[in-house]
Amino acid sequence: MTTAQVVIIEDEKAIADTLIHTLEIDGFAVQWFATAGEGLEYIKNNMPALVILDVGLPDVNGFELCKQIREFSAVPIIFLTARNDEIDRVVGLEIGADDYVTKPFSPREVLARVKLRIRHSEAASKVSISSEQASGLYAENFDYHFQNQALALTALEFKLLDKLISHPRQVFSREQLLLSAQNHQDAIYARNVDSHIKAIRNKLRAVSAPECIHTKRGFGYYYEST
Incomplete structure (x- = not known):
């Protein structure tokens, strides 16, 4: 070990x-x-x-x-x-x-x-094989990669994306996502989840990864590979 x-x-x-x-x-x-x-x-x-x-x-x-x-x-x-x-x-x-x-x-x-x-x-570094194969995304060294290109996620971005990928099609509220990232300032940061999700989406687009983070209006976000 x-x-x-x-x-x-x-x-x-x-x-x-x-x-x-x-x-x-x-x-x-x-x-x-x-x-x-x-x-x-x-x-x-x-x-x-x-x-x-x-x-x-x-x-x-x-x-x-x-x-x-x-x-x-x-x-x-x-x-x-x-x-x-x-x-x-x-x-x-x-x-x-x-x-x-x-x-x-x-x-x-x-x-x-x-x-x-x-x-x-x-x-958090462990991702389900089925989700990995479906999207082409994979976790390595605390970052996500697509076609051997690193997304260069921050620690919080990695935890948010990993939570979504590990539970495909399950809708998470902003508060649930922050709690899953073990951010104990969730009351302060809940309003900032949207900006973190936007940053993740931009990094996915930068490596030409498929759109996989979806918004459930009025509820939160979920992951589904296309």
Whole structure:
């Protein structure tokens, strides 16, 4: 069984050491980087199971680094920061983070969140064979592909599309889709589902994939291959 690898990008050594010890005791392989540049380079050349990312890095703001990672990967990202303002949590989740932990924190709580996000990510990467064969879409490395072309989905886009594909012809409301993506700010984000679906449709069209996400007016969205 392959050991899941967690990348920590955090400039405070004492905090990093605490997380490394907690994660390694539980069987995770850990790579630690003190700067955004080093961490980004490593992630580009490897496939970690999850990234723990500090917002206040010395070279690049963590929010900006998250956006750079999302350009090529849907790896789960947990923000770790001293900031506790609601706007920071909203911004972090909007740009593609999967979770948000504020300092001071319990290492065991971070461990529990890491396990949860990795389990959900692994489950989301599995797609039913029948749906895959019918549409020509397939999931690989937390992104969907059509005729060997990656859609370059964000983490949230991937989770939304995967939920729809995994349950063909089942109509999901906006709230159900957000809950399936484990976005715990669903009351705030429900009104934004339409824009995420629009972005997914545009990315499908960009690779000439068939129209497969349909709107059930007044109810929500469903997947059906054409």
